[in-house]
Amino acid sequence: MRSGPFITAVAVAVATAGLCWADGQLPTFSYAADPRLQAASRQPARNGWIFLHLEGEPATIGFQHGYLLAPEIIDTQRTIAAVLAQDTKKDWAFFRTAAEQILWPRIEAEYREELQGIAEGLQARGAKLDIWDVVALNAWLELGAYYVPWSQKSAVPVPERCSAFIATGSYTKSGQIVFGHNAWTGYAEGARWNVLFDIQPTKGFRLLMDGMAGLIHSGDDFVISASGLMITETTISHFAGFDPSGIAEFVRARKAAQYADSIDSFARIMTEGNNGGYANNWLIGDRKTGEIASLELGLKNVTLQRTTDGYFAGSNFPVNPKLIAEETTFDPNDKSSSPNARRIRWDQLMAANKGKIDVAAARTFLGDHFDSTTGKVDPNERTLCGHIDLSPRGVAGWVGPYAPAGAVQAKVADAKMAEQMRLEASMGHSCGLHFRASSFLRRRPAYRALRPHLKDLPAQPWTMFTTATSPDRL
Numbered sequence: 001m002r003s004g005p006f007i008t009a010v011a012v013a014v015a016t017a018g019l020c021w022a023d024g025q026l027p028t029f030s031y032a033a034d035p036r037l038q039a040a041s042r043q044p045a046r047n048g049w050i051f052l053h054l055e056g057e058p059a060t061i062g063f064q065h066g067y068l069l070a071p072e073i074i075d076t077q078r079t080i081a082a083v084l085a086q087d088t089k090k091d092w093a094f095f096r097t098a099a100e101q102i103l104w105p106r107i108e109a110e111y112r113e114e115l116q117g118i119a120e121g122l123q124a125r126g127a128k129l130d131i132w133d134v135v136a137l138n139a140w141l142e143l144g145a146y147y148v149p150w151s152q153k154s155a156v157p158v159p160e161r162c163s164a165f166i167a168t169g170s171y172t173k174s175g176q177i178v179f180g181h182n183a184w185t186g187y188a189e190g191a192r193w194n195v196l197f198d199i200q201p202t203k204g205f206r207l208l209m210d211g212m213a214g215l216i217h218s219g220d221d222f223v224i225s226a227s228g229l230m231i232t233e234t235t236i237s238h239f240a241g242f243d244p245s246g247i248a249e250f251v252r253a254r255k256a257a258q259y260a261d262s263i264d265s266f267a268r269i270m271t272e273g274n275n276g277g278y279a280n281n282w283l284i285g286d287r288k289t290g291e292i293a294s295l296e297l298g299l300k301n302v303t304l305q306r307t308t309d310g311y312f313a314g315s316n317f318p319v320n321p322k323l324i325a326e327e328t329t330f331d332p333n334d335k336s337s338s339p340n341a342r343r344i345r346w347d348q349l350m351a352a353n354k355g356k357i358d359v360a361a362a363r364t365f366l367g368d369h370f371d372s373t374t375g376k377v378d379p380n381e382r383t384l385c386g387h388i389d390l391s392p393r394g395v396a397g398w399v400g401p402y403a404p405a406g407a408v409q410a411k412v413a414d415a416k417m418a419e420q421m422r423l424e425a426s427m428g429h430s431c432g433l434h435f436r437a438s439s440f441l442r443r444r445p446a447y448r449a450l451r452p453h454l455k456d457l458p459a460q461p462w463t464m465f466t467t468a469t470s471p472d473r474l
Contacts, residue, residue: 029067029125031473040064041473047460048194048409048427050213053467055200058110062117062216063124066134069195070125072213073118076192077133079453080140083189088148092136095143099135102147103248106273107135110203111251114216137214138250142242142277145397150242155329158279159397160316160338161185162220162234163384163407165346165365166283168292169309173358176415177285177292180362181232182407183210183220184386186398187435190408191455193220194427198467204258208421208467210411217254221280222411224418227261228288233280234314236323237339238330238396241299246275253278262286263293267304270297279327281314287415298323311350311357315342315384336373338395341382344372359424362412363462367431381406385431389440402444404435404454412462421467427460434458 031037039055052068054061066073081092088094107115115138119131136143149156166179183193192212199207209223223231252270260266263284270282276299285292293306294314301323305312317332317339318324324332334340349365350357368384369377380391386406388394394401410430413423428434435457441448 058113062114066118066121157396167311180412182410230285237316241276247273249277313346
């Protein structure tokens, strides 16, 4: 967990390792600079989101990614390096070594080529980051909270990330699948979770997903696949476990999104070679059949539930009692904890809205401020739209009370939208409350070391994105 409110000097020093441009300077680029860029496009930013189309062979997709998002990747790496140093007291060199020695040997050729392509695209723009920086960045969610505790034989609470649901059958207005997700994380890194990727690989299925610059997977995981799958997740709270001989979670997550065409094949890809990293409860829907599923993927215990008439919700609570006992320190009886309070609220909302759930309802759910513990409307760490910065309590994995963390963005879609490869996304708190970094730092000077990385998170309007977005490009 985050052990204190200050980012150490080494964190700040390490965070600047990949930067070779002046802050705020956007290096010029040209689509004519390299033939690999011709099928790609970067759209002008809309309501806080960067929309990026990538197309081709793995190395080509990677090069397009690294080249077109070079400034954002460098900025993101600086921030993630600082966050990891704060959380783990490990410098960036430690994570580069883990990327090379622990993860790389078990990354298959296709994704090695894509990762190497990102590094080459970055270097074509004059960046100093290399392949190990790129791999470490992709794995930051599993290295910091899972690999480090395993390597130190320590028990560290996994941060409670995200609220999500998926519903079908008699629960939805159309009888078809509706799903939604908001990403919980620190506001420093969360402000960088603002890329919408349209990936058209030569093999596998086209993907529309949210993500972070430099990552080949979604990371917070909201994915629509042309195969018909609709994919999201929330982390398993208070989880512990890691297998260094396994396959990195970010590789399995990308492969499952790209190649799975059914709930069964998704579960198989995610389970094979499972290293326990970034352990999640995956919520999957297949718009072709109307079936939805919950894949609770621990390291030792895997539980797959499925239905064509019902819902599954996620708010970081583990489900399987055996998993709870063997792989977590979670207390399922503490109704005042963030995961349990939000679980109760999901059940209330699903019951109250049975037969009426659509995309509009999903947007409302993700902005919900009802605290089921107190019975009051009070935005805090126990509400579906998380505001840890407004809570006097804080939650596991974050720095004490009033930590600058919570829900940083949200996404929704239904089966019809998924068939058309469309989603709606909202950057910032979808409830409409703004986060202002300067105001927060004045009120909470203990966090002043975050100043280089903490950005404003204004609440942006819900915006539709699709793979058919205009080809006009920067």
